[in-house]
Amino acid sequence: MRNDFRARSHPAYWAFVVHRVSGVALTLFLPLHFWALAQSLQGEARLESFLRWTDHPLVKLSEIGLVLLLAAHMAGGMRLLAIEFLPWRDWHKTLLTAAAAVTVAFGLAFALNLT
């Protein structure tokens, strides 16, 4: 017999799901990223028209999503490294909270243009 969602409903499992889903989503995004870079090889006008397209509000909004994915994947990875290499015991949920906070902080900093 197998477990259902009830056995998986705890913060560390959610962190696993976020890390895995963000990793897969970023992998899927990479070809698009390389395609965008390749536009510069097709001439200035081609790149310029692509860059104008990225000014579209929906694209801007999805960029925030992209930054959130990157931040979540990075913070989740740092959390895993801490779990693997540091002598943690009772603070793994603090670590989880810190990873979530870093993710949200990066997302907000990008969304609010705080650079």
Added chain:
Amino acid sequence: MSATLKVRVWRGTESGSYQDFPVPRHESQTVLDVVTHIQRKLDPTLSYRYACRVGMCGSCAMTVNGKARWTCRTHVSVVADGDRVEIGPLRNLPVVKDLVADMAPFFDKWAAAKGRFKGTATRHDDFARVQPDSPKRKLVDESIECIGCGVCYSSCDVVTWKPDYLGPAALTRAWTLVNDVRDDAQRERLEAVAGDAGCHSCHTHMSCTERCPKALSPTAGIAGLKRAVLSAALKGEL
């Protein structure tokens, strides 16, 4: 709080279904009390397993409302969903009958992880002296309280996805022995846990740590094993 619990209990083996029983509700009632009431008052053919009733033997673990628990120390008031309680056998193990899981694969993996102490001293030697405050002895302390209940193994998704995976309990036992300075099977043990079914398969879901009724952290032990394997590999010992 109603006076009667609506209890669903798994009947059958791998194939079967849940059967409903009304059980009188009491104060400080444990899930094991509920199962015992059903077997003694309602249906004597119900099979389940327990021994000590005080959280020492590790034999009464079951799946309660979807989560693996030691039933003798789990109060109904903590786990009931209103007046509903669903009780099934442990997951990731074959079902013998009703609430009884076959623990053989679980303990076979303890053996596969070289979870047996192998000393060098004979009866003619003096007692080994291990300082209680030495770093390795302190690491032993962190996992030595395992009662082998199978809650972590039942909660682990990697065991479900990869049936060969040694699982949190066997790896925790291996970690305890890795830190036992008297033990003489360190290389074989690290080889046993370094393989495809060993510590590196852990996905750090931490369900074992979340559910362990003794509040141990198999995840920490598995991380320790990963470091020990890495260190031995870098030194050319593996």
